[in-house]
Amino acid sequence: MAKKNQTLGEFIIENQASFKYTSGELSRLINSIRLAAKVVNHEVNKAGLVDIIGAAGETNIQGEDQQKLDVYANDKFIQTLTNRNIVCGIASEEEDDFITVNSQDENHQNKYVVLIDPLDGSSNIDVNVSVGTIFSIYRRVTPVGTPVQLEDFLQKGSEQVAAGYVVYGTSTMLVYTTGDGVNGFTLNPAIGTFYLSHPNMQFPEDGKIYSVNEGNYIHFPQGVKNYIKYCQEEEGNRPYTSRYIGSLVSDFHRNMIKGGIYMYPKSSKNSNGKLRLLYECNPMAFLAEQANGKASDGFNRIMDVEPTELHQRIPFFCGSKNMVEKAEEFMRD
Ligand code: AHG
Numbered sequence: 001m002a003k004k005n006q007t008l009g010e011f012i013i014e015n016q017a018s019f020k021y022t023s024g025e026l027s028r029l030i031n032s033i034r035l036a037a038k039v040v041n042h043e044v045n046k047a048g049l050v051d052i053i054g055a056a057g058e059t060n061i062q063g064e065d066q067q068k069l070d071v072y073a074n075d076k077f078i079q080t081l082t083n084r085n086i087v088c089g090i091a092s093e094e095e096d097d098f099i100t101v102n103s104q105d106e107n108h109q110n111k112y113v114v115l116i117d118p119l120d121g122s123s124n125i126d127v128n129v130s131v132g133t134i135f136s137i138y139r140r141v142t143p144v145g146t147p148v149q150l151e152d153f154l155q156k157g158s159e160q161v162a163a164g165y166v167v168y169g170t171s172t173m174l175v176y177t178t179g180d181g182v183n184g185f186t187l188n189p190a191i192g193t194f195y196l197s198h199p200n201m202q203f204p205e206d207g208k209i210y211s212v213n214e215g216n217y218i219h220f221p222q223g224v225k226n227y228i229k230y231c232q233e234e235e236g237n238r239p240y241t242s243r244y245i246g247s248l249v250s251d252f253h254r255n256m257i258k259g260g261i262y263m264y265p266k267s268s269k270n271s272n273g274k275l276r277l278l279y280e281c282n283p284m285a286f287l288a289e290q291a292n293g294k295a296s297d298g299f300n301r302i303m304d305v306e307p308t309e310l311h312q313r314i315p316f317f318c319g320s321k322n323m324v325e326k327a328e329e330f331m332r333d
């Protein structure tokens with residue numbers, strides 16, 4: 001049972017037994033994500049200072065200070081997960097191909113693969129606006145004892161065993177699910193500990209916020225244009241409020257707390273939208289469904305889509321159930 005102010009470490013141990021494949025491996029994996037999140041958080045908090053060094057046009061002898069934060073985050077998550085030998089493979093938005101992780105004895109005994117968007121909302125780094133990290137965890141489908149294969153990563157979202165995000169905002173939070181609801185933990189930066197601050201998070205069934213990049217309006221399908229007009233109409237509890245940060249993690253987090261819909265539709269410029277099915281949409285869809293929300297590509301459930309490639313993109317509509325259903329209604333018409 002989730003207890004407020006419990007530390008994330010305590011929570012992981014207490015809830016380990018309720019996980020159906022329990023062996024401690026998933027708990028160790030979440031612990032590693034917690035560690036990497038703290039390391040990245042520390043760097044995100046210094047971004048302005050790092051930028052000053054960068055703006056001077058100087059590179060240190062190792063070239064380290066000029067590493068972009070998304071590359072840094074990518075390296076830290078991959079390092080933490082590989083050093084601790086707890087996954088058999090990693091796929092990342094920042095890597096062309098998946099990474100095979102050899103267990104220490106080269107026997108490939110680990111059962112889980114992780115997919116990550118190490119730094120989500122990278123256009124917001126330089127302007128001190130919230131960014132995030134998204135992760136998604138599956139059990140491998142190929143036999144343990146052999147190197148991982150592409151098919152271990154190309155699984156439907158409904159096969160996820162855990163997913164979550166870190167939001168580096170006014171405070172830093174780690175929010176995740178293992179299929180038994182969604183819990184949010186806030187970092188106390190003074191002592192480097194995450195505490196359960198948001199037990200059992202739920203999307204309000206309905207909301208008043210719509211989040212979409214309206215600069216792309218003329219390129220959207222007619223159904224999306226009509227839905228946006230519906231959001232702006234004066235009727236009942238409408239017009240809704242428009243809020244768009246440009247970091248999926250932050251927009252999702254706000255909408256889950258307040259009630260709202262996030263949309264990244266296809267357009268005449270991007271026939272599949274922009275967001276990635278495996279690193280962004282599936283994990284957010286898993287969280288949304290676990291929090292009484294909904295996620296769709298406009299017509300079908302996101303987590304039922306059979307992936308065909310690692311960096312596949314897909315239109316994304318996600319948030320409060322009634323709002324997503326309404327948007328789908330407009331898409332069908
Ligand atoms: P990333 O920084 O990982 O590439 O993701 C950015 C994504 C998402 O977080 C955000 O909502 C969206 O791209 C913003 O795109 P636009 O600038 O096209 O609105």
Ligand code: MN
Nearest residue numbers: 117120121280
């Ligand atoms: Mn992203």
Ligand code: MN
Nearest residue numbers: 093117119120
């Ligand atoms: Mn990214």
